[in-house]
Amino acid sequence: MLALAPLPAAAQSEGAEPRVGPVTGFPIPRYVSIRASEGNARRGPSRSHRIDWVFTRRHMPVMIVAEHGHWRRVVDRDGAGGWMHYSLLSGERSAIVETDMLALYARPDTGTAIRAYAELGVTGRLRECQPDWCLMEVGGYRGWVDASALWGVEQGEVFD
Structure with a gap:
């Protein structure tokens, strides 16, 4: 398993422009939830990358820490995660x-x-x-x- 450390919420200095994702324009980091009952977290942002972690709890909160095309790098509260296709994630908060x-x-x-x-x-x-x-x-x-x-x-x- 590849453990990814979440980025600190206050990664910017006071008065600096907030960091936003290059794909969505939404803030980075931000919280979302797992949409699917099972979702693979991969080592890199494509289906050809190895699966490092499988999320098996629908509606579980995760933090998006990076974006690349249709992929989002996510971490859970323990720092586990990887790259997930955006269709496996939901903006519904938990x-x-x-x-x-x-x-x-x-x-x-x-x-x-x-x-x-x-x-x-x-x-x-x-x-x-x-x-x-x-x-x-x-x-x-x-x-x-x-x-x-x-x-x-x-x-x-x-x-x-």
Whole structure:
């Protein structure tokens, strides 16, 4: 297996132009998820390159760290990965819970009711993120979680 180290999120100096992919124009690095139930990560950006890793969890978050044509170099939270064809990836966001028994709140406020708890290592879909909170769906439950307890979202990231 070829292990690839993820690039740091703050790879640019303050005030510098953000790094973008030469193919898509989207930020690099960025998070996406695995679309397919099985996807090969290869040593290089073509089908002729050797398969180094096989992702077998649909909706698992990965970080895109490079682009080349129809190929994206991805890494998971452990640094494993390789080059994957873009058709195996989805812009639908997901994240992995990094804290055991993470509370899912009714609203983005710790004073509101807790709807459920998510165990360490659970993967859930992200529906929306505010600077410190993300709306996450896990095991049929939906609630707001502390964004800093997730792998798959940048600190302070906002989307809906």
